[in-house]
Amino acid sequence: xxxxEEKDGLVINGVIRISGxxxxxxxxxxxxxxxxEGLPALTNIPLRSLFSIRWYPIEGxxxxxxxxxxxxxxxxxxxxIALPFGIGTAVYLSEVAPPWLRDLLKPIVEILAGIPSVxxxxxxxxxxxxxxxxxLNIPTGLTAFTxxxxxxxxxxxxxxxxxxxxLNTVPHSYRQASLALGATQWQTIWDVTLPAAKTxxxxxxxxxxxxxxxETMAVMMVTGNAPLxxxxxxxxxxxxxxxxxxxxxxxxEVASGSLHYQVLFFIGITLFLLxxxxxxxxxxxxxxxxxxxxxxxx
Amino acid sequence: MLILFLLTGCVGRSHTRPGTxxxxxxxxxxxxxxxxxxxxxxxxxxxxxxxxxxxxxxxSGGGSGTGITSLISGTVDIANASRRITEExxxxxxxxxxxxxxxxxxxxxxxIIVNPRNLVSNLTLQxxxxxxxxxxxxxxxxxxxxxxxxxxxxxxxxGSHLFFLESVVRMGEMDNNAIFSASTLLLxxxxxxxxxxxxxxxxxxxxxxxxxxxxxxLVGISSLEEPMNFILPSLETVSNHTYxxxxxxxxxxxxxxxxxxxxxxxxxMGPEAQEIAHKLGFMPVLNE
Numbered sequence: 001x002x003x004x005e006e007k008d009g010l011v012i013n014g015v016i017r018i019s020g021x022x023x024x025x026x027x028x029x030x031x032x033x034x035x036x037e038g039l040p041a042l043t044n045i046p047l048r049s050l051f052s053i054r055w056y057p058i059e060g061x062x063x064x065x066x067x068x069x070x071x072x073x074x075x076x077x078x079x080x081i082a083l084p085f086g087i088g089t090a091v092y093l094s095e096v097a098p099p100w101l102r103d104l105l106k107p108i109v110e111i112l113a114g115i116p117s118v119x120x121x122x123x124x125x126x127x128x129x130x131x132x133x134x135x136l137n138i139p140t141g142l143t144a145f146t147x148x149x150x151x152x153x154x155x156x157x158x159x160x161x162x163x164x165x166x167l168n169t170v171p172h173s174y175r176q177a178s179l180a181l182g183a184t185q186w187q188t189i190w191d192v193t194l195p196a197a198k199t200x201x202x203x204x205x206x207x208x209x210x211x212x213x214x215e216t217m218a219v220m221m222v223t224g225n226a227p228l229x230x231x232x233x234x235x236x237x238x239x240x241x242x243x244x245x246x247x248x249x250x251x252x253e254v255a256s257g258s259l260h261y262q263v264l265f266f267i268g269i270t271l272f273l274l275x276x277x278x279x280x281x282x283x284x285x286x287x288x289x290x291x292x293x294x295x296x297x298x
Numbered sequence: 299m300l301i302l303f304l305l306t307g308c309v310g311r312s313h314t315r316p317g318t319x320x321x322x323x324x325x326x327x328x329x330x331x332x333x334x335x336x337x338x339x340x341x342x343x344x345x346x347x348x349x350x351x352x353x354x355x356x357x358s359g360g361g362s363g364t365g366i367t368s369l370i371s372g373t374v375d376i377a378n379a380s381r382r383i384t385e386e387x388x389x390x391x392x393x394x395x396x397x398x399x400x401x402x403x404x405x406x407x408x409x410i411i412v413n414p415r416n417l418v419s420n421l422t423l424q425x426x427x428x429x430x431x432x433x434x435x436x437x438x439x440x441x442x443x444x445x446x447x448x449x450x451x452x453x454x455x456x457g458s459h460l461f462f463l464e465s466v467v468r469m470g471e472m473d474n475n476a477i478f479s480a481s482t483l484l485l486x487x488x489x490x491x492x493x494x495x496x497x498x499x500x501x502x503x504x505x506x507x508x509x510x511x512x513x514x515x516l517v518g519i520s521s522l523e524e525p526m527n528f529i530l531p532s533l534e535t536v537s538n539h540t541y542x543x544x545x546x547x548x549x550x551x552x553x554x555x556x557x558x559x560x561x562x563x564x565x566x567m568g569p570e571a572q573e574i575a576h577k578l579g580f581m582p583v584l585n586e
Contacts, residue, residue: 054480055480056454056477056478056480057454058454058460059475059477061477066480125490125493126493129494129497130497130498133497133498139445139446139447139448139500140448140483140494140498140500140501141497141498142483142485142494220486221486221490224483224484224485225453225483225484225485225486226480226481226482226483226484227480228480228481238481239481239483241484249453249454249455249484249486250453250454250455252360252361252363252364252367252455253361253363253364253367253454253455254367255367255386255387255390256371
C-alpha cells in the first residue's frame with residue numbers, strides 16, 4: 001500500500017516537473033527559432049539601412065526605427081494613462097470601498113479584462129477616432145493617442161487585479177498601527193500600505209506594460225499604421241506604426257526566407273528582447289525591494 | 299533534443315510541394331486571396347454550392363500576395379488576385395515544380411473617394427500622384443478648403459496597393475521609383491478606408507468600385523494626355539476603357555485545373571457567374 005502511494009507520488013512529481021521544465025524549453029525553442037530566422041537580416045542588410053527611418057519593405061526600404069519608436073511611444077503613453085487609473089482603482093477596491101461595492105466592482109473589472117481587443121478596436125474606430133479628431137482639432141483621429149487610450153483600457157484590468165491582490169496581502173496590523181498612531185486613512189494608504197505592497201504593485205505595472213507592448217489587433221485598427229518617426233511632442237497626435245501591427249499585417253504575404261521575411265523576424269527578436277528587459281527589470285527591482293524590507297524587519 | 303530537431307525539421311520542410319498528395323481528392327476547394335474579390339468569390343461560392351450541393355468551397359481574404367503565397371505553399375486550390383502574379387512568385391512556383399495557370403475572371407475599377415463635404419470633385423492623375431507622394435499637403439492647393447490632406451491606402455499586401463503604386467504614384471512610368479509618402483495611413487481593410495473617408499473631411503482614399511457606398515464622394519480622374527477630361531468610374535466607363543484606373547481580376551491555380559476546380563472555373567467564366575459579378579459592381583469579362 002505504502003509502496004504504491006510512493007510510486008504515485010513519484011509519477012505526479014515527474015509530471016509536474018516535466019510541465020515546469022517544458023515552459024523553459026518552449027521559451028528556448030521560440031528564441032532559437034526567432035534567432036535562426038531573424039539574425040540573417042543583420043548580415044544581409046547593411047546596418048545603416050536597417051536602422052534608418054524609412055519603412056517600405058516592398059521596395060527594399062527596411063528602416064525599423066519608426067516601428068520601434070512607434071511601439072515605445074504608445075506603450076509609454078498608455079502606461080502613463082493606465083498607471084493612475086489602475087492603481088487608483090486597486091487602492092479604492094482594496095482600501096476604501098465597502099465590501100458589497102467591492103464584490104460588485106471586482107467582477108466587472110474582470111469582465112473588462114475579458115473583452116476581446118478587436119471589439120475595443122471597433123469602438124476605437126467608430127467612437128474614439130472621430131471624437132478625438134473633432135475635440136483635439138487634428139487632421140485624423142487614427143493616431144498614437146487613440147491607440148494609447150485603447151491600450152490603457154486593455155492594460156488597466158491587468159494592473160487592477162494584480163495590484164489589488166498585492167494590497168490585500170499587506171498584513172492588517174500595518175494599517176491598524178498606522179491608524180493608532182493618528183495617521184489619516186489617506187496617509188495610511190500613501191505612506192504605509194502602498195509602500196508595503198510596492199513589489200506587487202510594480203509587478204502589476206510591468207505586466208500592464210508588457211500587455212501594451214504586445215497588443216496587436218486594437219492598435220492596428222486605430223493607429224493609422226503610417227511608419228512615421230515620432231520625433232516631436234505632437235507625434236502623439238499623428239499616426240504611428242507599431243512593431244506588432246507590422247508583423248501581423250505583413251507576415252502573410254512574404255516569401256519564406258526573403259529579406260522582408262528575415263526583417264520581420266528581426267522585429268520579432270527586438271520585441272522579444274524588449275519584453276525580456278521589462279521582465280528582468282521588474283524582477284530585479286522587486287527582489288531588491290524585498291531584500292530591503294527584510295533587512296528593515298529583522 | 300529530439301523535439302527540437304523535429305520542430306526545426308518541420309519548419310524547414312513545410313514548403314516542399316504538399317499539393318501532390320492532395321490533388322486527387324478535390325471534392326472541396328480552398329479559395330483565398332484578394333480582399334477586393336472576397337465578396338465576389340463568396341457570392342460565387344454560395345450560388346455554386348446551391349446548384350451543386352456536393353461541392354464545398356471555402357473562401358477567405360488576406361490580400362492578393364497572401365493568396366498567391368498560400369497557393370505556392372499548397373494550402374489553397376485557387377488564389378484570388380487583383381494583380382498579376384509577379385516574376386518572383388512565378389519563379390518560386392516553378393522552382394517548387396508547378397506551372398501556375400492564370401484566369402481573368404472580371405474587371406474592376408479603382409475609385410478615388412473623398413468626404414461629401416470636400417469641395418474638390420476632379421483631380422488629374424498628376425495631382426493625385428503628387429498628393430500621395432507627399433508633394434501636395436493641403437486641400438487649398440487643389441481649390442478646396444484650408445485643410446491638411448489625410449492620405450489613406452490599403453496595406454502593402456493588397457493588390458490594390460501595388461496597382462495604385464504603379465498606376466497612380468508612378469503614373470504608369472516604368473523607370474519611376476517614387477513611393478508613397480511615409481505619412482500615408484495604411485489601413486488593414488476596405489471598410490476601414492470607407493469609414494474614415496465617410497467621417498473625415500480631410501481624407502482621400504481609394505477602393506474597389508464594388509465596395510463604394512453612397513455616403514462617400516467619387517472623384518473624377520483625367521489621364522496625362524487629356525488633363526481636362528475628368529471621368530467618373532462606372533461600369534460603362536470601365537468597359538469602354540475611358541476610365542483610367544481599371545484592372546483585371548485574376549484567379550490562379552497551381553497547375554492545369556482538373557476535377558471540381560476545372561468545372562468551378564468554367565462555371566465562373568459562364569453567364570450566370572458573370573451576371574453575379576455585374577450585380578456586385580464588377581465588369582463581366584464576357585463583353586470583351
